[in-house]
Amino acid sequence: MTTIHRRFALAAGLATVLALAGCGKQETAAPAAASAPPAPSAARVLVVGTDAAYTPFESQNEKGEIVGFDIDIVNAVAKKAGIEVKFVNTPWEGIFNTLDQGDRDFLVSAITITPERRQTMDFSQPYFDARQLIAVRSDASVTRFEDLKTLKVGVQNGTTGDEVVGKLLGKSSANIKRFESTPLALKELEAGGVQAVVADNGVVAHYLANNAGAGFKTVSDAGFATEQYGLAVKKGNAELLARLDKGLAEIKADGSYDRIYASHFGAASK
Template identity: 80%
Template sequence: MLANRRITFTAALTAFAALALAGCGKQEPTTATTATPAPAAARVLVVGTDAAYTPFESQNEKGEIVGFDIEVVKAIAGKAGFEVKFVNTPWEGIFNALDQGDRDLLVSAITITGERRQAMDFSKPYFEARQLIAVRRDAQVASFEDIKAMKVGVQNGTTGDEVVGKLQGKSSGNIKRFESTPLALKELEAGGVQAVVADNGVVEHYLANNPGGGFKTVSDAAFPVEQYGIAVKKGNAELLARINKGLDDIKADGSYDKIYAAHFGGTPK
Protein backbone atom coordinates (compact mmCIF):
# COMPACT_ATOMS: atom_id res chain seq x y z
CA MET A 1 0.00 0.00 0.00
CA LEU A 2 0.25 1.73 -0.26
CA ALA A 3 3.14 3.49 -0.67
CA ASN A 4 2.52 4.53 -1.37
CA ARG A 5 -0.82 4.17 -0.97
CA ARG A 6 -2.10 3.29 -1.90
CA ILE A 7 2.84 7.34 0.62
CA THR A 8 -6.85 22.01 12.73
CA PHE A 9 -7.07 20.86 15.71
CA THR A 10 -9.89 23.24 16.85
CA ALA A 11 -9.17 25.37 19.91
CA ALA A 12 -10.70 22.77 22.20
CA LEU A 13 -8.78 19.90 20.61
CA THR A 14 -5.52 21.83 20.68
CA ALA A 15 -6.04 22.57 24.36
CA PHE A 16 -6.60 18.89 25.00
CA ALA A 17 -3.54 17.88 23.02
CA ALA A 18 -1.40 20.20 25.13
CA LEU A 19 -2.71 18.67 28.37
CA ALA A 20 -3.46 15.04 27.57
CA LEU A 21 -1.25 14.14 24.62
CA ALA A 22 2.05 15.60 25.77
CA GLY A 23 4.69 15.50 23.10
CA CYS A 24 2.52 16.38 20.11
CA GLY A 25 4.70 19.44 19.55
CA LYS A 26 2.92 22.72 19.04
CA GLN A 27 1.13 24.01 22.12
CA GLU A 28 -0.97 27.10 21.66
CA PRO A 29 -2.06 29.28 24.61
CA THR A 30 -5.61 28.93 25.82
CA THR A 31 -7.95 31.65 27.02
CA ALA A 32 -10.26 31.84 30.03
CA THR A 33 -13.21 30.96 27.81
CA THR A 34 -11.65 27.77 26.47
CA ALA A 35 -13.70 24.71 27.42
CA THR A 36 -12.17 22.30 29.90
CA PRO A 37 -10.79 19.24 28.03
CA ALA A 38 -12.57 15.97 28.58
CA PRO A 39 -10.70 13.24 30.45
CA ALA A 40 -8.39 11.19 28.25
CA ALA A 41 -10.52 8.06 28.57
CA ALA A 42 -13.62 9.94 27.39
CA ARG A 43 -12.12 11.56 24.32
CA VAL A 44 -12.88 9.99 20.99
CA LEU A 45 -9.87 9.96 18.67
CA VAL A 46 -10.58 10.60 15.01
CA VAL A 47 -9.03 8.02 12.71
CA GLY A 48 -8.52 8.86 9.04
CA THR A 49 -8.75 6.03 6.50
CA ASP A 50 -9.25 5.90 2.75
CA ALA A 51 -12.02 3.30 2.66
CA ALA A 52 -11.32 2.02 -0.84
CA TYR A 53 -8.80 -0.74 -0.24
CA THR A 54 -10.53 -4.04 0.49
CA PRO A 55 -9.87 -6.00 2.68
CA PHE A 56 -7.96 -3.41 4.70
CA GLU A 57 -10.63 -0.72 4.66
CA SER A 58 -13.85 -0.31 2.72
CA GLN A 59 -17.50 0.64 3.20
CA ASN A 60 -20.20 -1.99 3.50
CA GLU A 61 -23.74 -1.76 2.16
CA LYS A 62 -24.74 0.30 5.23
CA GLY A 63 -21.96 2.80 4.63
CA GLU A 64 -20.00 1.58 7.66
CA ILE A 65 -16.21 1.52 7.41
CA VAL A 66 -14.99 -2.05 7.87
CA GLY A 67 -11.90 -4.12 7.25
CA PHE A 68 -8.71 -5.57 8.67
CA ASP A 69 -7.16 -2.21 9.56
CA ILE A 70 -10.36 -1.08 11.24
CA GLU A 71 -10.60 -4.16 13.44
CA VAL A 72 -6.92 -3.92 14.39
CA VAL A 73 -7.28 -0.29 15.52
CA LYS A 74 -10.51 -1.04 17.42
CA ALA A 75 -8.74 -3.86 19.25
CA ILE A 76 -5.74 -1.64 20.02
CA ALA A 77 -8.05 1.10 21.31
CA GLY A 78 -9.79 -1.38 23.57
CA LYS A 79 -6.47 -2.36 25.14
CA ALA A 80 -5.14 1.22 25.29
CA GLY A 81 -8.28 2.66 26.83
CA PHE A 82 -9.44 5.17 24.24
CA GLU A 83 -12.35 5.36 21.84
CA VAL A 84 -12.06 5.83 18.08
CA LYS A 85 -14.19 7.24 15.30
CA PHE A 86 -13.31 6.35 11.70
CA VAL A 87 -13.69 9.01 9.01
CA ASN A 88 -13.41 8.20 5.32
CA THR A 89 -10.60 10.44 4.07
CA PRO A 90 -9.44 10.63 0.44
CA TRP A 91 -5.89 9.38 0.00
CA GLU A 92 -4.81 12.57 -1.74
CA GLY A 93 -5.39 14.63 1.42
CA ILE A 94 -5.00 12.09 4.19
CA PHE A 95 -1.52 13.11 5.36
CA ASN A 96 -2.38 16.80 5.34
CA ALA A 97 -5.45 16.03 7.48
CA LEU A 98 -3.14 14.46 10.07
CA ASP A 99 -0.68 17.33 9.96
CA GLN A 100 -3.44 19.93 10.34
CA GLY A 101 -4.95 18.09 13.30
CA ASP A 102 -8.19 17.10 11.60
CA ARG A 103 -7.26 13.47 12.26
CA ASP A 104 -5.58 12.11 15.39
CA LEU A 105 -4.19 9.03 13.69
CA LEU A 106 -4.27 7.30 10.33
CA VAL A 107 -4.69 3.67 9.38
CA SER A 108 -4.95 2.99 5.68
CA ALA A 109 -2.48 0.30 4.61
CA ILE A 110 0.19 2.98 4.85
CA THR A 111 3.67 1.77 4.01
CA ILE A 112 6.32 3.02 6.42
CA THR A 113 9.03 4.86 4.47
CA GLY A 114 11.98 7.03 5.41
CA GLU A 115 10.44 9.98 3.62
CA ARG A 116 7.17 9.66 5.52
CA ARG A 117 8.97 9.32 8.85
CA GLN A 118 10.26 12.85 8.35
CA ALA A 119 6.69 14.22 8.38
CA MET A 120 4.89 11.89 10.82
CA ASP A 121 5.55 9.16 13.36
CA PHE A 122 4.64 5.51 12.90
CA SER A 123 3.68 2.70 15.22
CA LYS A 124 5.47 -0.60 15.15
CA PRO A 125 4.61 -2.46 11.92
CA TYR A 126 1.31 -4.32 12.08
CA PHE A 127 1.29 -5.93 8.63
CA GLU A 128 3.95 -7.12 6.19
CA ALA A 129 3.15 -6.72 2.52
CA ARG A 130 4.73 -7.33 -0.86
CA GLN A 131 3.69 -6.70 -4.41
CA LEU A 132 2.04 -9.44 -6.47
CA ILE A 133 1.43 -9.68 -10.19
CA ALA A 134 -1.98 -10.97 -11.24
CA VAL A 135 -2.35 -12.31 -14.79
CA ARG A 136 -4.58 -14.68 -16.72
CA ARG A 137 -3.87 -18.30 -15.89
CA ASP A 138 -2.45 -19.00 -19.36
CA ALA A 139 -0.19 -15.92 -19.45
CA GLN A 140 3.51 -16.53 -20.06
CA VAL A 141 4.66 -14.43 -17.13
CA ALA A 142 7.21 -15.63 -14.62
CA SER A 143 8.78 -12.39 -13.40
CA PHE A 144 8.18 -8.66 -13.14
CA GLU A 145 10.36 -8.03 -16.19
CA ASP A 146 7.98 -10.11 -18.31
CA ILE A 147 5.24 -7.46 -18.05
CA LYS A 148 7.43 -4.59 -19.27
CA ALA A 149 5.67 -4.37 -22.63
CA MET A 150 2.19 -5.33 -21.38
CA LYS A 151 -0.85 -3.24 -20.56
CA VAL A 152 -0.81 -3.14 -16.77
CA GLY A 153 -3.50 -2.04 -14.34
CA VAL A 154 -2.59 -0.39 -11.03
CA GLN A 155 -4.36 1.56 -8.32
CA ASN A 156 -3.46 5.21 -8.63
CA GLY A 157 -0.90 6.38 -6.06
CA THR A 158 0.03 2.94 -4.73
CA THR A 159 3.31 1.07 -4.60
CA GLY A 160 2.12 -0.90 -7.63
CA ASP A 161 1.73 2.35 -9.54
CA GLU A 162 5.22 3.40 -8.49
CA VAL A 163 7.04 0.18 -9.40
CA VAL A 164 5.28 -0.24 -12.75
CA GLY A 165 6.04 3.39 -13.51
CA LYS A 166 9.73 2.68 -12.93
CA LEU A 167 9.59 -0.42 -15.11
CA GLN A 168 7.72 1.07 -18.07
CA GLY A 169 8.21 4.79 -17.56
CA LYS A 170 5.78 6.85 -15.50
CA SER A 171 4.05 8.30 -18.56
CA SER A 172 3.80 4.98 -20.40
CA GLY A 173 0.57 4.57 -22.31
CA ASN A 174 0.50 0.92 -21.24
CA ILE A 175 -0.16 1.84 -17.60
CA LYS A 176 -3.86 2.07 -16.79
CA ARG A 177 -4.62 3.65 -13.42
CA PHE A 178 -7.77 2.89 -11.41
CA GLU A 179 -9.39 4.23 -8.26
CA SER A 180 -9.13 0.82 -6.61
CA THR A 181 -7.34 -2.49 -7.10
CA PRO A 182 -10.59 -4.48 -7.46
CA LEU A 183 -11.51 -2.24 -10.41
CA ALA A 184 -8.12 -2.99 -11.98
CA LEU A 185 -8.67 -6.72 -11.45
CA LYS A 186 -12.13 -6.54 -13.03
CA GLU A 187 -10.48 -4.91 -16.04
CA LEU A 188 -8.01 -7.80 -16.17
CA GLU A 189 -10.91 -10.23 -16.14
CA ALA A 190 -12.55 -8.29 -18.98
CA GLY A 191 -9.35 -8.29 -21.03
CA GLY A 192 -8.74 -4.55 -20.87
CA VAL A 193 -5.32 -5.04 -19.28
CA GLN A 194 -2.93 -7.98 -19.35
CA ALA A 195 -1.66 -7.78 -15.78
CA VAL A 196 -2.30 -6.04 -12.47
CA VAL A 197 0.35 -5.19 -9.86
CA ALA A 198 -0.84 -4.56 -6.30
CA ASP A 199 -0.31 -5.43 -2.64
CA ASN A 200 -0.57 -9.14 -1.89
CA GLY A 201 -3.32 -8.77 0.71
CA VAL A 202 -5.66 -7.06 -1.73
CA VAL A 203 -4.91 -9.37 -4.65
CA GLU A 204 -5.20 -12.58 -2.62
CA HIS A 205 -8.47 -11.45 -1.04
CA TYR A 206 -9.96 -10.65 -4.45
CA LEU A 207 -8.90 -13.97 -5.97
CA ALA A 208 -10.24 -15.90 -2.99
CA ASN A 209 -13.62 -14.23 -3.43
CA ASN A 210 -13.66 -14.49 -7.24
CA PRO A 211 -12.45 -18.04 -7.93
CA GLY A 212 -13.90 -18.03 -11.43
CA GLY A 213 -11.75 -15.17 -12.63
CA GLY A 214 -9.16 -17.44 -14.21
CA PHE A 215 -6.22 -15.64 -12.62
CA LYS A 216 -2.89 -16.69 -11.24
CA THR A 217 -0.37 -14.69 -9.21
CA VAL A 218 3.32 -14.26 -9.81
CA SER A 219 5.75 -13.08 -7.15
CA ASP A 220 9.18 -11.65 -7.79
CA ALA A 221 12.10 -11.43 -5.37
CA ALA A 222 12.84 -7.98 -6.78
CA PHE A 223 9.82 -6.61 -4.91
CA PRO A 224 10.90 -5.30 -1.50
CA VAL A 225 8.99 -6.22 1.65
CA GLU A 226 6.75 -3.38 2.83
CA GLN A 227 5.54 -2.79 6.37
CA TYR A 228 2.32 -1.01 7.24
CA GLY A 229 2.14 1.28 10.26
CA ILE A 230 -0.38 3.45 12.10
CA ALA A 231 0.55 7.12 11.69
CA VAL A 232 0.30 9.89 14.29
CA LYS A 233 1.31 13.52 14.17
CA LYS A 234 5.06 14.08 14.41
CA GLY A 235 6.13 14.27 18.03
CA ASN A 236 2.98 12.79 19.58
CA ALA A 237 4.98 10.35 21.68
CA GLU A 238 2.29 9.73 24.31
CA LEU A 239 -0.33 8.56 21.81
CA LEU A 240 2.26 6.56 19.88
CA ALA A 241 3.33 4.73 23.04
CA ARG A 242 -0.30 3.83 23.85
CA ILE A 243 -0.85 2.52 20.32
CA ASN A 244 2.32 0.43 20.43
CA LYS A 245 1.41 -0.99 23.83
CA GLY A 246 -2.07 -1.87 22.57
CA LEU A 247 -0.59 -3.54 19.49
CA ASP A 248 1.77 -5.58 21.66
CA ASP A 249 -1.16 -6.62 23.83
CA ILE A 250 -3.40 -7.83 20.99
CA LYS A 251 -0.52 -9.82 19.55
CA ALA A 252 0.24 -11.36 22.95
CA ASP A 253 -3.32 -12.46 23.69
CA GLY A 254 -4.07 -13.84 20.23
CA SER A 255 -6.55 -11.14 19.21
CA TYR A 256 -4.40 -10.04 16.29
CA ASP A 257 -4.10 -13.58 14.94
CA LYS A 258 -7.88 -13.99 15.01
CA ILE A 259 -8.40 -10.75 13.08
CA TYR A 260 -5.74 -11.77 10.56
CA ALA A 261 -7.24 -15.22 10.03
CA ALA A 262 -10.71 -13.76 9.49
CA HIS A 263 -9.48 -11.65 6.58
CA PHE A 264 -6.57 -13.59 5.09
CA GLY A 265 -6.79 -17.11 6.44
CA GLY A 266 -3.96 -18.86 8.24
CA THR A 267 -1.54 -17.02 10.47
CA PRO A 268 0.68 -13.98 9.86
CA LYS A 269 3.84 -14.79 7.94
Protein backbone atom coordinates in the same frame (compact mmCIF):
# COMPACT_ATOMS: atom_id res chain seq x y z
CA MET B 1 -14.08 76.77 75.22
CA THR B 2 -12.17 76.63 78.56
CA THR B 3 -8.96 74.74 79.07
CA ILE B 4 -10.81 72.11 81.12
CA HIS B 5 -13.42 71.70 78.43
CA ARG B 6 -10.71 71.38 75.78
CA ARG B 7 -8.98 68.65 77.76
CA PHE B 8 -12.28 66.87 78.25
CA ALA B 9 -13.07 67.08 74.56
CA LEU B 10 -9.59 65.85 73.61
CA ALA B 11 -9.84 62.97 76.06
CA ALA B 12 -13.24 61.98 74.69
CA GLY B 13 -11.94 62.16 71.12
CA LEU B 14 -8.91 60.07 71.97
CA ALA B 15 -11.11 57.42 73.60
CA THR B 16 -13.25 57.27 70.47
CA VAL B 17 -10.19 56.86 68.24
CA LEU B 18 -8.77 54.09 70.43
CA ALA B 19 -12.11 52.30 70.45
CA LEU B 20 -12.30 52.41 66.67
CA ALA B 21 -8.70 51.29 66.36
CA GLY B 22 -9.42 48.35 68.64
CA CYS B 23 -12.35 47.29 66.47
CA GLY B 24 -10.18 47.49 63.35
CA LYS B 25 -7.60 45.03 64.68
CA GLN B 26 -10.22 42.47 65.62
CA GLU B 27 -11.87 42.62 62.16
CA THR B 28 -10.26 40.25 59.66
CA ALA B 29 -11.02 39.75 55.98
CA ALA B 30 -13.45 36.92 55.26
CA PRO B 31 -11.66 33.93 53.70
CA ALA B 32 -12.07 33.71 49.94
CA ALA B 33 -14.45 30.99 48.89
CA ALA B 34 -12.60 27.97 47.50
CA SER B 35 -13.18 27.68 43.76
CA ALA B 36 -14.85 24.45 42.71
CA PRO B 37 -12.60 22.11 40.69
CA PRO B 38 -13.45 22.08 36.99
CA ALA B 39 -15.67 19.23 35.90
CA PRO B 40 -13.67 16.52 34.12
CA SER B 41 -14.09 16.76 30.38
CA ALA B 42 -15.05 13.71 28.41
CA ALA B 43 -12.16 12.04 26.59
CA ARG B 44 -11.97 13.25 23.02
CA VAL B 45 -12.87 10.74 20.34
CA LEU B 46 -9.91 10.32 18.00
CA VAL B 47 -10.70 10.56 14.30
CA VAL B 48 -9.09 7.82 12.23
CA GLY B 49 -8.80 8.28 8.48
CA THR B 50 -9.08 5.24 6.22
CA ASP B 51 -9.72 4.73 2.52
CA ALA B 52 -12.54 2.18 2.73
CA ALA B 53 -11.93 0.70 -0.72
CA TYR B 54 -9.21 -1.81 0.02
CA THR B 55 -10.79 -5.13 0.91
CA PRO B 56 -9.99 -7.03 3.11
CA PHE B 57 -8.18 -4.28 5.01
CA GLU B 58 -10.91 -1.66 4.92
CA SER B 59 -14.21 -1.44 3.07
CA GLN B 60 -17.85 -0.55 3.61
CA ASN B 61 -20.48 -3.22 4.21
CA GLU B 62 -24.08 -3.11 3.01
CA LYS B 63 -24.98 -0.88 5.98
CA GLY B 64 -22.29 1.62 5.09
CA GLU B 65 -20.18 0.64 8.10
CA ILE B 66 -16.41 0.60 7.70
CA VAL B 67 -15.11 -2.91 8.33
CA GLY B 68 -11.99 -4.97 7.70
CA PHE B 69 -8.74 -6.27 9.12
CA ASP B 70 -7.29 -2.79 9.76
CA ILE B 71 -10.49 -1.69 11.48
CA ASP B 72 -10.51 -4.71 13.80
CA ILE B 73 -6.84 -4.14 14.64
CA VAL B 74 -7.36 -0.47 15.52
CA ASN B 75 -10.44 -1.23 17.62
CA ALA B 76 -8.45 -3.82 19.58
CA VAL B 77 -5.51 -1.43 19.98
CA ALA B 78 -7.81 1.40 21.10
CA LYS B 79 -9.34 -0.80 23.78
CA LYS B 80 -5.92 -1.66 25.16
CA ALA B 81 -4.74 1.95 24.93
CA GLY B 82 -7.85 3.34 26.64
CA ILE B 83 -8.85 5.59 23.75
CA GLU B 84 -12.05 5.96 21.74
CA VAL B 85 -11.91 6.12 17.96
CA LYS B 86 -14.17 7.03 15.07
CA PHE B 87 -13.39 5.96 11.50
CA VAL B 88 -13.92 8.39 8.64
CA ASN B 89 -13.80 7.25 5.03
CA THR B 90 -11.06 9.33 3.40
CA PRO B 91 -9.97 9.12 -0.28
CA TRP B 92 -6.44 7.80 -0.61
CA GLU B 93 -5.17 10.65 -2.77
CA GLY B 94 -5.73 13.22 -0.01
CA ILE B 95 -5.42 11.04 3.07
CA PHE B 96 -1.97 12.25 4.15
CA ASN B 97 -3.00 15.90 3.87
CA THR B 98 -5.83 15.32 6.35
CA LEU B 99 -3.27 14.07 8.87
CA ASP B 100 -0.94 17.01 8.33
CA GLN B 101 -3.79 19.53 8.62
CA GLY B 102 -5.09 17.98 11.83
CA ASP B 103 -8.40 16.77 10.38
CA ARG B 104 -7.44 13.18 11.29
CA ASP B 105 -5.64 12.11 14.47
CA PHE B 106 -4.10 9.05 12.84
CA LEU B 107 -4.48 6.88 9.77
CA VAL B 108 -4.95 3.18 9.12
CA SER B 109 -5.22 2.21 5.49
CA ALA B 110 -2.75 -0.54 4.64
CA ILE B 111 -0.10 2.19 4.67
CA THR B 112 3.36 0.91 3.81
CA ILE B 113 6.12 2.39 5.97
CA THR B 114 8.67 3.99 3.64
CA PRO B 115 11.66 6.28 4.21
CA GLU B 116 9.94 8.98 2.13
CA ARG B 117 6.78 8.88 4.22
CA ARG B 118 8.79 8.91 7.45
CA GLN B 119 10.02 12.38 6.50
CA THR B 120 6.55 13.87 6.87
CA MET B 121 4.78 11.59 9.38
CA ASP B 122 5.55 9.12 12.16
CA PHE B 123 4.65 5.44 12.18
CA SER B 124 3.75 2.91 14.82
CA GLN B 125 5.50 -0.41 15.04
CA PRO B 126 4.60 -2.56 11.99
CA TYR B 127 1.42 -4.58 12.27
CA PHE B 128 1.34 -6.40 8.91
CA ASP B 129 3.92 -7.77 6.46
CA ALA B 130 3.05 -7.45 2.77
CA ARG B 131 4.65 -7.71 -0.65
CA GLN B 132 3.68 -6.78 -4.17
CA LEU B 133 1.92 -9.42 -6.24
CA ILE B 134 1.22 -9.54 -9.98
CA ALA B 135 -2.21 -10.53 -11.27
CA VAL B 136 -2.54 -11.57 -14.92
CA ARG B 137 -4.95 -13.63 -16.97
CA SER B 138 -4.50 -17.38 -16.60
CA ASP B 139 -3.13 -17.80 -20.14
CA ALA B 140 -0.55 -15.00 -19.83
CA SER B 141 3.12 -15.88 -20.30
CA VAL B 142 4.24 -13.59 -17.48
CA THR B 143 6.56 -15.33 -15.03
CA ARG B 144 8.41 -12.39 -13.45
CA PHE B 145 8.14 -8.65 -12.92
CA GLU B 146 10.47 -7.82 -15.84
CA ASP B 147 7.94 -9.37 -18.23
CA LEU B 148 5.64 -6.39 -17.64
CA LYS B 149 7.96 -3.95 -19.43
CA THR B 150 5.97 -4.04 -22.66
CA LEU B 151 2.50 -4.54 -21.16
CA LYS B 152 -0.29 -2.24 -20.03
CA VAL B 153 -0.28 -2.40 -16.26
CA GLY B 154 -2.99 -1.31 -13.82
CA VAL B 155 -2.15 0.10 -10.37
CA GLN B 156 -3.86 2.02 -7.61
CA ASN B 157 -2.77 5.62 -7.79
CA GLY B 158 -0.20 6.65 -5.18
CA THR B 159 0.47 3.17 -3.80
CA THR B 160 3.74 1.28 -3.58
CA GLY B 161 2.49 -0.79 -6.54
CA ASP B 162 2.34 2.46 -8.50
CA GLU B 163 5.89 3.26 -7.37
CA VAL B 164 7.48 -0.04 -8.39
CA VAL B 165 5.71 -0.12 -11.75
CA GLY B 166 6.73 3.50 -12.32
CA LYS B 167 10.36 2.53 -11.80
CA LEU B 168 10.06 -0.35 -14.27
CA LEU B 169 8.12 1.37 -17.03
CA GLY B 170 8.89 5.02 -16.31
CA LYS B 171 6.63 7.12 -14.08
CA SER B 172 4.97 8.90 -16.99
CA SER B 173 4.66 5.82 -19.20
CA ALA B 174 1.43 5.63 -21.17
CA ASN B 175 1.36 1.91 -20.37
CA ILE B 176 0.60 2.62 -16.71
CA LYS B 177 -3.10 2.94 -16.02
CA ARG B 178 -3.91 4.36 -12.60
CA PHE B 179 -7.13 3.68 -10.68
CA GLU B 180 -8.75 4.91 -7.49
CA SER B 181 -8.72 1.40 -6.02
CA THR B 182 -7.12 -1.98 -6.66
CA PRO B 183 -10.47 -3.74 -7.23
CA LEU B 184 -11.16 -1.26 -10.04
CA ALA B 185 -7.78 -2.10 -11.59
CA LEU B 186 -8.58 -5.82 -11.33
CA LYS B 187 -11.98 -5.25 -12.95
CA GLU B 188 -10.16 -3.56 -15.82
CA LEU B 189 -7.87 -6.60 -16.10
CA GLU B 190 -10.96 -8.78 -16.30
CA ALA B 191 -12.37 -6.53 -19.03
CA GLY B 192 -9.12 -6.61 -21.01
CA GLY B 193 -8.24 -2.94 -20.56
CA VAL B 194 -4.91 -3.80 -18.94
CA GLN B 195 -2.75 -6.91 -19.17
CA ALA B 196 -1.53 -7.02 -15.59
CA VAL B 197 -2.15 -5.48 -12.18
CA VAL B 198 0.47 -4.96 -9.48
CA ALA B 199 -0.79 -4.48 -5.92
CA ASP B 200 -0.40 -5.65 -2.34
CA ASN B 201 -0.70 -9.41 -1.99
CA GLY B 202 -3.48 -9.32 0.60
CA VAL B 203 -5.82 -7.36 -1.64
CA VAL B 204 -5.04 -9.38 -4.80
CA ALA B 205 -5.41 -12.72 -3.03
CA HIS B 206 -8.71 -11.70 -1.47
CA TYR B 207 -10.09 -10.54 -4.82
CA LEU B 208 -9.15 -13.79 -6.55
CA ALA B 209 -10.62 -15.87 -3.72
CA ASN B 210 -13.93 -14.05 -4.13
CA ASN B 211 -13.90 -13.88 -7.95
CA ALA B 212 -12.97 -17.39 -8.98
CA GLY B 213 -14.52 -16.91 -12.40
CA ALA B 214 -12.28 -13.98 -13.28
CA GLY B 215 -9.72 -16.32 -14.86
CA PHE B 216 -6.66 -14.83 -13.14
CA LYS B 217 -3.43 -16.21 -11.80
CA THR B 218 -0.87 -14.55 -9.59
CA VAL B 219 2.86 -14.22 -10.14
CA SER B 220 5.31 -13.43 -7.37
CA ASP B 221 8.79 -12.07 -7.92
CA ALA B 222 11.77 -12.51 -5.61
CA GLY B 223 12.75 -8.92 -6.40
CA PHE B 224 9.74 -7.53 -4.54
CA ALA B 225 10.84 -6.40 -1.10
CA THR B 226 8.77 -7.22 1.96
CA GLU B 227 6.72 -4.20 3.00
CA GLN B 228 5.31 -3.41 6.41
CA TYR B 229 2.13 -1.55 7.26
CA GLY B 230 1.99 0.91 10.14
CA LEU B 231 -0.43 3.33 11.79
CA ALA B 232 0.48 6.86 10.71
CA VAL B 233 0.38 9.81 13.13
CA LYS B 234 1.25 13.46 12.68
CA LYS B 235 4.98 14.15 12.83
CA GLY B 236 6.04 14.71 16.42
CA ASN B 237 2.93 13.31 18.13
CA ALA B 238 4.99 11.12 20.45
CA GLU B 239 2.29 10.70 23.10
CA LEU B 240 -0.26 9.17 20.72
CA LEU B 241 2.40 7.08 19.04
CA ALA B 242 3.45 5.59 22.38
CA ARG B 243 -0.14 4.66 23.22
CA LEU B 244 -0.68 2.99 19.86
CA ASP B 245 2.57 1.06 20.14
CA LYS B 246 1.61 -0.09 23.62
CA GLY B 247 -1.77 -1.28 22.36
CA LEU B 248 -0.19 -3.13 19.44
CA ALA B 249 2.30 -4.87 21.71
CA GLU B 250 -0.50 -5.99 24.03
CA ILE B 251 -2.76 -7.45 21.33
CA LYS B 252 0.19 -9.36 19.92
CA ALA B 253 1.11 -10.67 23.37
CA ASP B 254 -2.37 -11.86 24.38
CA GLY B 255 -3.27 -13.59 21.11
CA SER B 256 -5.83 -11.01 19.96
CA TYR B 257 -3.79 -10.15 16.88
CA ASP B 258 -3.59 -13.78 15.73
CA ARG B 259 -7.34 -14.24 16.16
CA ILE B 260 -8.08 -11.14 14.06
CA TYR B 261 -5.57 -12.21 11.42
CA ALA B 262 -7.08 -15.70 11.16
CA SER B 263 -10.61 -14.30 10.85
CA HIS B 264 -9.61 -12.36 7.71
CA PHE B 265 -6.90 -14.50 6.12
CA GLY B 266 -7.81 -17.97 7.33
CA ALA B 267 -4.50 -18.76 8.99
CA ALA B 268 -2.35 -17.65 11.86
CA SER B 269 0.00 -14.74 11.21
CA LYS B 270 3.60 -15.58 10.41
